Every structure is written in structure tokens, then in C-alpha cells.
Amino acid sequence: MDTIKRRYDISPYYEGWFQLGWSRDLARGQLKKVRQFGTTYTMFRGEDGIVGVIDDICPHLGAHFSEGGCVRGNAVRCPYHNWSFARDGRCVDIPYSTKIPVKARVVGHTVAERDDMIFMYRSANGGPPKTPLPRIENFDASEFCAPERYEFSIRIHGQDIMENSVDGPHFMAVHRHSLPEFVFREDQGSLRVSQQMSVARFGTTIDFRLEFHLVEPGFHYVHFPKLPGTTALVFSSIVPIDEEYTSHRMTFFVKKTSVPGWSQVVRRFLIWQMMKTYREDMRIWENKEYQSHPVLCDGDGSIIKLRRWFAGFLDPKEPALPGPTRLPISSGVG
Numbered sequence: 001m002d003t004i005k006r007r008y009d010i011s012p013y014y015e016g017w018f019q020l021g022w023s024r025d026l027a028r029g030q031l032k033k034v035r036q037f038g039t040t041y042t043m044f045r046g047e048d049g050i051v052g053v054i055d056d057i058c059p060h061l062g063a064h065f066s067e068g069g070c071v072r073g074n075a076v077r078c079p080y081h082n083w084s085f086a087r088d089g090r091c092v093d094i095p096y097s098t099k100i101p102v103k104a105r106v107v108g109h110t111v112a113e114r115d116d117m118i119f120m121y122r123s124a125n126g127g128p129p130k131t132p133l134p135r136i137e138n139f140d141a142s143e144f145c146a147p148e149r150y151e152f153s154i155r156i157h158g159q160d161i162m163e164n165s166v167d168g169p170h171f172m173a174v175h176r177h178s179l180p181e182f183v184f185r186e187d188q189g190s191l192r193v194s195q196q197m198s199v200a201r202f203g204t205t206i207d208f209r210l211e212f213h214l215v216e217p218g219f220h221y222v223h224f225p226k227l228p229g230t231t232a233l234v235f236s237s238i239v240p241i242d243e244e245y246t247s248h249r250m251t252f253f254v255k256k257t258s259v260p261g262w263s264q265v266v267r268r269f270l271i272w273q274m275m276k277t278y279r280e281d282m283r284i285w286e287n288k289e290y291q292s293h294p295v296l297c298d299g300d301g302s303i304i305k306l307r308r309w310f311a312g313f314l315d316p317k318e319p320a321l322p323g324p325t326r327l328p329i330s331s332g333v334g
């Protein structure tokens with residue numbers, strides 16, 4: 001049998017805090033299946049309002065909690081024989097037995113909620129978080145309009161998505177912008193990137209300044225400090241789905257202004273602009289080959305800086321597998 005080469009020779013999975021969804025989409029007593037990191041999880045909100053994320057497969061006879069299970073109190077009840085599991089993964093109830101086996105537990109993951117987003121910490125060995133959930137600097141959600149959310153499933157490794165945002169020459173070739181000027185700074189394990197560029201739109205030229213703060217692959221954001229009459233922030237989380245596909249969740253915040261409706265105008269423009277560039281990138285992303293040793297010229301310096309930073313989060317390398325595997329997913333905008 002032929003061995004099919006993996007598309008990427010770097011690990012498909014990486015460590016850190018990852019956004020799994022938005023708080024408003026998970027009501028008290030609700031349960032959802034989440035497909036990430038080559039597996040599925042059950043994400044739920046207990047009757048006490050607190051979110052839990054546990055591994056999806058029941059240790060009893062293997063039913064998936066997310067296929068017909070439900071929330072009872074602050075635990076998930078398995079659909080097959082109604083065993084219940086708490087947020088820490090312990091079995092807390094077996095309706096037909098007075099003794100709960102010691103091994104009746106699944107992995108309960110570390111979860112945090114902030115700014116209308118739900119995050120989970122993921123590490124290769126299941127260890128505890130190395131850091132608390134990072135904070136978005138210079139940001140108070142109460143000063144911003146209700147955010148708009150987008151979610152994509154893309155056939156690409158997360159590193160390629162992040163690399164794209166610091167790949168200056170492609171802004172000219174693919175997006176027809178000016179060649180951006182980048183200023184890079186490493187800051188306690190994070191990357192700060194200032195980007196200045198101009199975009200020709202509506203018969204005029206609009207100057208943009210973007211201040212990226214790449215804290216982790218699953219937690220990064222960009223401030224737009226110089227939009228006309230306001231400022232904006234786009235939060236991003238790039239989460240592996242499996243060995244081929246990646247979720248990209250984006251949340252757009254525009255600061256409230258005293259002019260009625262102006263924030264919405266700016267938000268529409270920002271989203272239109274970003275979605276346009278995103279669609280332009282997507283066709284290339286989903287079909288490109290990963291070059292682990294790319295031939296670069298002196299205008300490509302940021303790519304190597306980005307790859308070095310990303311490598312610090314990748315799982316230890318595994319032996320090559322005989323071909324990619326992937327879960328069935330649907331692609332689209334949420």
C-alpha cells in the first residue's frame with residue numbers, strides 16, 4: 001500500500017488557551033458537541049451558569065454524551081444508561097447502583113469565560129494551564145458595541161493562517177494593498193507587530209494602522225487605533241479541528257461613538273474589508289503545499305520570525321502517519 005505524505009510535517013496540534021465558542025450561544029442547561037484537536041468534547045452550561053468541557057466518550061460502554069445526552073443540575077447525563085458526570089469529569093450518579101466505580105470518570109478540562117467568549121486550555125499531555133487565560137490589553141468590552149462573530153472551517157494548518165498576516169508581499173499581490181511596513185517586537189513569549197498600510201477604496205486611499213498582539217495561537221487580537229471617528233478590535237482564535245482542518249473564530253468589536261449609527265458603519269466597512277481579504281486568501285490556503293524549508297528573499301523576514309514563535313506551542317513531533325485523517329465537518333460563516 002502506498003504511503004500518502006502528510007500535507008504538513010509539523011505537528012497538527014498545539015498548546016494553550018483556545019476559544020471554543022461564544023457565551024451567548026450556550027444557555028443554562030444546554031449541551032453541545034465540540035470537534036477540535038482530532039476528537040470531540042461535550043461543552044455544557046450547568047444550571048448554576050458555569051460552563052464545563054469534558055471528553056465526549058462515556059467510560060461505561062462508550063456512548064457519546066453529545067449524541068442525545070443532557071444536562072441535569074450541573075452534570076452531563078449519558079444517553080445510554082443515564083450515568084452522570086460533573087465538570088471535573090467524575091461520575092456523580094448511577095441511577096441503578098449505590099456504588100460508583102473509582103474508574104468512572106472522564107477528563108474534565110480547564111475552562112474560562114470572558115468578554116462573551118468561552119475558552120478551554122489544551123496541552124499535549126493533559127497537564128494544567130501553564131498560564132491563566134490572557135487578557136486583551138487596552139480593552140473594556142463595556143465601551144464597545146455588541147460584537148459580531150464569524151467562524152470558519154478551513155483546510156489549512158493554523159500556522160499558515162498566522163503566517164499570512166505577517167506576509168507583507170502577499171498584501172500587494174493578493175489583496176492589492178500597498179506593501180505594509182512591519183515593526184516586530186518580542187515581548188515575554190508574545191509577538192507584537194505594528195503594521196501600516198494603505199488601501200485604495202471608494203475612489204480614495206484609506207490609511208490603516210494595525211497593532212497585533214499574538215499572545216498564543218488560540219489567543220491573539222489586533223487593535224485598529226486610527227479608524228475614522230472610532231477604534232476597533234478584532235479578536236482571533238485559531239483552533240485545530242483535525243490533521244487537515246482548522247477553526248478560525250473572529251469577534252469584531254467597534255467602540256461606541258456619540259454619533260448615532262457611526263460605529264455600525266465602521267463595523268460594516270471593517271468586516272467587509274476583512275472578509276474580502278479572507279476570501280481572497282482562502283483559495284490559496286486550502287490548496288497550497290507547506291514548504292518546511294521555503295526559498296525566501298530579504299523581503300520575507302517576518303515569516304521566519306512567526307514560525308519560530310509558533311514552534312514554541314507545537315506538540316512534540318509524532319512519527320509520520322500513513323495519510324491524513326479527518327472528521328466530517330461543514331464549512332461556513334456563523
Ligand code: FES
Nearest residue numbers: 058060061078081
Ligand atoms: S454508556 Fe454511558 S451510561 Fe452506559
Ligand SMILES: [Fe+2]
Nearest residue numbers: 164170277281
Ligand atoms: Fe491575506
